[in-house]
Amino acid sequence: MRHKDFFFWGTLACAATVVAFITLPLVQMLSAPSFEALSDAILDKDVLNSIVLSLSAASLAALISFILGTPLAYLLSRREFRGKRLVEGIIDLPIIIPHPVVGIAILSVTGRNHWFGQFLTDFGIRIMGSVTGIVTVMVFVAIPFYIKAAKEGFDAISPRLENVSRSLGASMFSTFFRITFPLAWRSMLAGIIMACARAISEFGAIVIVAYHPMIAPVMIYERFESYGLKYSQPVAVWLIAICLILFLLLRILTTRQKKNV
């Protein structure tokens, strides 16, 4: 056998450290609560409600990201225009900005002192402490992930396919639904799952905008603050289990995509 050098062992050590660093706390947390504590947690109405709220609000946020983000992703993939870089930079902002700042920023335009907040109030829309507020924050933080994934999917499709489709008599709409969408849906779905996972994990901004109704991360935080580690863990386990399933789905989808190409 060939002698493995310092580079090989060094790389291996770093890789092992990173993997252990990520898995150890998670495994520890997953295995800490007893089965009883877990079943108690999920039977607790507040816990169940918070998880259901987290999931449904995140799904709604992902759906909104899909509807609003798809045209923008397509535009960014197909057209060159002045200020495109700026638009791309703006889309990246929610990823960069600290989460509590996002919450404060959203509150500052939707508060009563702002004309936009006044406008919303006139229509009976409340952001502070409402599901609407939760979904709003979730869309804010999740939409960049969807747009990036969808744009990548569109980038991979040659514009010539669309050109040929149009020359054969298809309108832009028909072309999108017959050619572009069937070729890009995997990327779009991956983007939706990404956005959904990101929305579920949001805490910092939501805790500012809507402490109640309580989403799962806020519930975990509250239990930790009031009762300690032991009581927050079972809720966390349930949330993690759900996130893992989402990401597993994502992995399966993306690997299948590679096989097809």
Added chain:
Amino acid sequence: MITLENLHIELGEFNLHNIDLHIEENDFFMLMGPSGAGKTVLLEAIAGLVTPQQGRIKVAGKDITALPPEQRGISIVYQDYALFPHLNVADNIRYGLHFHRRDKQVGELRLRELLELFDLQQLEKRYPGTLSGGEQQRVAMARAMIINPQVLLLDEPLSALDPRLREEFRLILKQLQQNTTATILMVTHDFAEALALGGRGAVIHQGRVEQVGTMEDLFQRPQSTLVADFVGMKNLFAVRLQNETADLGPLHIQLGRHFDESRGYIAIRPEDIVLSTTQLQSSMRNSFRGAISQIISQGFYYEVHIAVGETNFCALVTKGALLEMELAEGKEIYLFFKSTAIHIF
């Protein structure tokens, strides 16, 4: 049929200026020019996929400059074929039928016809990813033809095919031309191809039309050095064809295949001619002895001109080969080429 009036297009690095062209109905028109001359952009403008900044496009007397591509009835076949990867061969070809209201049976009949014309019956259920280049091209052609286009645009259809398929495809094109009323506009950077297929053509260089005319005009009477340079392909000879040989004065060139026409042109690319200082025992059917008349440096390569009797051949060699064979002007040398390296038209 197609009239382009004072067309200006600016698209990134491509610029077309003052394009004025008139193409007759049912013509097979060649748009020629070196790579990067903006030929594909011009095709896309005619198809409505690129918006010109200025000028007008008319087809059959109707101004279509502002018409969206789906209302033009102009099909385009790209160099990379652009088949829809998620549809099988039959569905690819059928695609245009969805948008042209007509009897379903008539559409299916047309599909069968095209599958037969392009010899695709066996491949009907296959997906584009599993097809060879030649097969993909035939699917792309059939797909373009199913809507009975007024105009068929072909973007370098022969450049991605190997030589044997080229000849086959040229026959298909000729046959297609007789079967359709479509005016065909083809882009190529290869003058030999244009000469073989087209009636009339235009040479485009740096976004301008340099010359328009019949192929013979362009070849015999180039009006600018650019055109002369473009059409001046090396080793192009007028010959008399007889059975499987082409007679070039006293030289008899073996073609390895039979041709019906009695007169024609043959062309051999300089890089396909092999030089040797001794008579080679090789499978190459054509071998001649001549004297080097001139050696011209072309950067990495040298152009070696050899006089065989009255005929001048041009070959490309590397510097290494030049030194090794001690090539010099006046030196006697043998030249060889395969019969498959001969382009006939």
